[in-house]
Amino acid sequence: EHHHHIAVLAGDGIGPEVMAEALKVLDAVSAKFGFTVSRKEAFVGGAGIDHCGKALPEETIRACEEADAVLFGSVGGPKWEHLPANEQPERGALLPLRKHFGLYANLRPGVCLPALTHASPIKNELIEGGFDILCVRELTGGLYFGQPRFREEEGDDEVVVDTMRYHKSEMVRIAKVAFEAARGRRKRVTSVDKANVLTNSLLWRETMTEVARDYPDVELLHMYVDNAAMQLVRNPRQFDVLVTENLFGDILSDEMAMICGSLGMLPSASLCQGAKDNGLFFGLYEPSGGSAPDIAGKGIANPIAQILSLSMLLRYSLGEKKAADAIDSAVRSVIDQGYRTGDLATGAAGEIRVNTAEMGNAVVAAL
Amino acid sequence: EHHHHIAVLAGDGIGPEVMAEALKVLDAVSAKFGFTVSRKEAFVGGAGIDHCGKALPEETIRACEEADAVLFGSVGGPKWEHLPANEQPERGALLPLRKHFGLYANLRPGVCLPALTHASPIKNELIEGGFDILCVRELTGGLYFGQPRFREEEGDDEVVVDTMRYHKSEMVRIAKVAFEAARGRRKRVTSVDKANVLTNSLLWRETMTEVARDYPDVELLHMYVDNAAMQLVRNPRQFDVLVTENLFGDILSDEMAMICGSLGMLPSASLCQGAKDNGLFFGLYEPSGGSAPDIAGKGIANPIAQILSLSMLLRYSLGEKKAADAIDSAVRSVIDQGYRTGDLATGAAGEIRVNTAEMGNAVVAAL
Ligand SMILES: CC(C)[C@H](C(=O)O)[C@@H](O)C(=O)O
Ligand SMILES: CC(C)[C@H](C(=O)O)[C@@H](O)C(=O)O
Numbered sequence A, B: 001e002h003h004h005h006i007a008v009l010a011g012d013g014i015g016p017e018v019m020a021e022a023l024k025v026l027d028a029v030s031a032k033f034g035f036t037v038s039r040k041e042a043f044v045g046g047a048g049i050d051h052c053g054k055a056l057p058e059e060t061i062r063a064c065e066e067a068d069a070v071l072f073g074s075v076g077g078p079k080w081e082h083l084p085a086n087e088q089p090e091r092g093a094l095l096p097l098r099k100h101f102g103l104y105a106n107l108r109p110g111v112c113l114p115a116l117t118h119a120s121p122i123k124n125e126l127i128e129g130g131f132d133i134l135c136v137r138e139l140t141g142g143l144y145f146g147q148p149r150f151r152e153e154e155g156d157d158e159v160v161v162d163t164m165r166y167h168k169s170e171m172v173r174i175a176k177v178a179f180e181a182a183r184g185r186r187k188r189v190t191s192v193d194k195a196n197v198l199t200n201s202l203l204w205r206e207t208m209t210e211v212a213r214d215y216p217d218v219e220l221l222h223m224y225v226d227n228a229a230m231q232l233v234r235n236p237r238q239f240d241v242l243v244t245e246n247l248f249g250d251i252l253s254d255e256m257a258m259i260c261g262s263l264g265m266l267p268s269a270s271l272c273q274g275a276k277d278n279g280l281f282f283g284l285y286e287p288s289g290g291s292a293p294d295i296a297g298k299g300i301a302n303p304i305a306q307i308l309s310l311s312m313l314l315r316y317s318l319g320e321k322k323a324a325d326a327i328d329s330a331v332r333s334v335i336d337q338g339y340r341t342g343d344l345a346t347g348a349a350g351e352i353r354v355n356t357a358e359m360g361n362a363v364v365a366a367l
Helices: A015-033 A046-052 A058-065 A089-101 A114-119 A168-183 A199-212 A225-234 A246-260 A304-316 A321-337 A356-366 B015-033 B046-052 B058-065 B089-101 B114-119 B168-183 B199-212 B225-234 B246-260 B304-316 B321-337 B356-366
Strands: A003-011 A036-041 A069-074 A105-112 A131-138 A150-154 A157-167 A188-193 A219-224 A241-244 A267-273 A281-287 B003-011 B036-041 B069-074 B105-112 B131-138 B150-154 B157-167 B188-193 B219-224 B241-244 B267-273 B281-287
Touching: A003 A015, A003 A046, A003 A058, A015 A036, A015 A069, A015 A304, A015 A321, A015 A356, A046 A058, A046 A089, A058 A089, A069 A304, A089 A281, A105 A114, A105 A168, A105 A246, A105 A304, A114 A321, A131 A168, A131 A246, A150 B199, A157 A168, A157 A199, A157 B168, A157 B199, A168 A188, A168 A199, A168 A241, A168 B157, A188 A199, A188 A225, A188 A246, A199 A219, A199 B150, A199 B157, A219 A225, A225 A241, A225 A246, A225 B246, A241 A246, A246 B225, A246 B246, A267 A304, A281 A304, A304 A321, A304 A356, A321 A356, B003 B015, B003 B046, B003 B058, B015 B036, B015 B069, B015 B304, B015 B321, B015 B356, B046 B058, B046 B089, B058 B089, B069 B304, B089 B281, B105 B114, B105 B168, B105 B246, B105 B304, B114 B321, B131 B168, B131 B246, B157 B168, B157 B199, B168 B188, B168 B199, B168 B241, B188 B199, B188 B225, B188 B246, B199 B219, B219 B225, B225 B241, B225 B246, B241 B246, B267 B304, B281 B304, B304 B321, B304 B356, B321 B356
Parallel strands: A003 A036, A003 A069, A069 A281, A131 A241, A188 A219, A188 A241, B003 B036, B003 B069, B069 B281, B131 B241, B188 B219, B188 B241
Antiparallel strands: A105 A131, A105 A267, A150 A157, A157 B157, A267 A281, B105 B131, B105 B267, B150 B157, B267 B281
């Protein structure tokens, strides 16, 4: 019950630096809340290519299979950009991991803390008091994996096809994740589709409406994807939980992250049903931002996204809710105290400029 | 040579009000620059449904076929929202018009004038001096029209399919529109795709690169769609011409429009090659914003998007470049003079609050 096992895939760029801070925090919360977590480290992304010849080595897959959850850093960098898309660190590691483990639910909190609205590109008066969105993206269906996909000569021309394919059952399970999450929040789900054009979206809309009947306490709204792209900019505070299919979620969750203003603060979780029937998920947890090769190795990256990814892991995969809550409050408290890595600093009075390790230490101290 | 003929489809909501101002401006420029434009009015959208039983009546199609170009207002409103998606004003008029006339190139200027940066949701310091993007969206391919598209029982489950299908020739012709446009601007094309996931995007990227060889004076950049959704928010000034496929263009052009801050200022053109080999297009020209039923009939809507749609029509379909230039400068000048409809007004000193007709008159006076 109180022993867990995770795989740790730090990856490339700032991955190892911010991972070190998350593991410090893990040590602190496990001591404090009386559980143990054994860890198996493995190579992934560019590190996988360099050490084992591919972005997702077999032994890394095995390490993940043996774990209750995967704590992931970030992958990619200029060193591997000459490789074919399929073999590059991001594409070559993330898509196969999602597919292999059936990680169908991508949860991305889009939180802009009241103290950090200055970092958002949106005018302060539109986001006063900050905002808190949860984007739930379907992660294993649609255009990403749909067959057929091909290129073909056609006379003097060439034709190319990708297929947006979904099963209703895939829509039902992601809807449930969204409604369950909304229950623990402000009880509003905005489902995003393109029902005025896509057959997929007609079934999506019907399915969301059906699942909503089991959640009479949660409000369901429908929004076209083009409108959602506008509303996120105009008034992000209108959203509680956003739920959408794979490609729309790719676009909107990144737009949302940018609107929060501090990519270095945003974690994410990619989940599937766990092996045991205990309400826990198997999952891969990673910062929303990239590997930031430009600042890698300098010890200045913001470790909070990685630390909050750990918190999601504790909550969704290990069931260590108290430890997760403690990390979340510790993070809010260090921000309120004024601790700022370079990405968040404005030079305002009261700010305490810190590097990666100092930010990690501050979170540990606040626990 | 100097006589033209257009179809005028005012549509619903604020459509007729703002159209009246555009036609005033048309009278003024045709007198000034010595050409004539005969006009045939026809019903479309909700007005089509109410008067002729469908959103796109046959006689409206005929009126468009007989014209050199179509000046379109806006369609839709709560009155028709109970109808099936296919029959609703927007879906039922716009998609069939695009398909019938093969309007493959959608041009949407995303201009934020220096005097109007306050209206943008983006922080002033990120958009100082305004910005000027041209979004070129492929409009007749991809998921919008691709076959097969179907729903089907599959045991206890249901499967749904839409198809993203493109011909290389469709990519070539939209690329040319983008590169030609960039030549008359800041000579930079950003092509947006999802080449790390979609087969379509691989061909898209290759094709853009190929076409770029004929435009050595224009710079070509590639960007993933999720990143583009972020960059538009973070730094819209980096873009000159954006070119992308149908669905990505739907999402990004609306996001871009919202970032400009004043939907009431933004025109659009949907073009296909004209019948004569004179470099002119046949096209449909309409404001980017919607029919705004909440303010319809009050005479307070901003007519500038409709007036600038007329300017695009004069430029791309009638070849009346001087008249188009004159309208564009007149619009800039009324904004600089401080004329503001309600959507633009802030109450700042120097602003002259005007209604729809007064704004139209101000543009005519500035000509
Ligand atoms: C790397 C890429 C395939 C991936 C995606 O599109 O899903 C990334 O953009 C993401 O959102 O995790
Ligand atoms: C009404 C709808 C079908 C249309 C589209 O998606 O193309 C609209 O959103 C647009 O962008 O003109």
